[in-house]
Amino acid sequence: MTRAKWPWIALGALVIVMVVVLVVRSRPSNSPAARADRLERQLACPVCEGQSVADSNSFEARGMRDEIPQFIARGMTDAQIRAYYVARYGDKMQEIPANSGLGLVVWFVPAIALVLGLGGIALLLRRWSRQPRLAATPADEDVVRHAREDRGDRS
């Protein structure tokens, strides 16, 4: 393994450690209010574009914000509440992934991909900038040599 690869290996290891630490340490509160808040942020507003139930002021989203605490008080699990709304509105309800646990991966992967992509572009640009645009071929060198010989230039 070449030395040049060590920084990349170290960077990869650092990213993996960061993701693992974040996933393990992000233990969300399970109080009814925290669960309701989390569900409202995770569930997509069924009549909006790109808004969560928490963010939307639509009639349906307001109704869901009233309803979710009642479901929690009745003993429904988060999965059951999600399933209830998915049954009524379809899979589009789950457009917003969880921001804790394994759901974090969904948020981090694009950022990591962006950093890696930018790094790759920077490396390519650096490599291309070091290369001469035109490299002399053996035939070119022959022409130059013959020209110098004709001029008596022996240097």
Add this chain to the structure above:
Amino acid sequence: MRTPIRWIALGVALALVAFGVVLAVQHRNEPSVPRLVQEHATAPAFTVTTLDGKKLSSATLRGKTYVVNFFNSWCIPCQQETPALKAFYAEHRNEADFAMVGVVHDDEAGTIRAYMSAQQIPWPVGFDPNGAAALAYGTTGQPETYVIAPDGVTVCGTLGASTQAELDLWLQAARRGQECT
């Protein structure tokens, strides 16, 4: 080494362009048939409060073929649909196995009271202030109309304004236990 990197970069760029083109040209197909109808689901139970403060429960409609219409006063298609609903209701209101309920969707009590008076709406209308009935039906707006068969299955319906002819067809289909066409 240089060539494979260029090919990879070109491949990624082409994939991104293709993705962008797909996103740009895709059309969102908005269904006009409610989800409950598509799935022939059992109609959700609901309880709403009528204008005179009485409770109106779907349990009292069991065994009948009934129509549930979600509407409000500020929705233009709801206003356009009202004459068809009135004609349809006048045609069937005396049939023993028929019922029709309006559920107010996202509106104020005072406004809807004035609207009902102006439109002379004769069928029972209930308020759903917290949207429980609307959420149970999975509504995405108004008007939305559902026809429920005596066995409780949501047989027919539409997202958007319905016509008298459609309502008649759906009522007959629900009574015969047939699907809507």
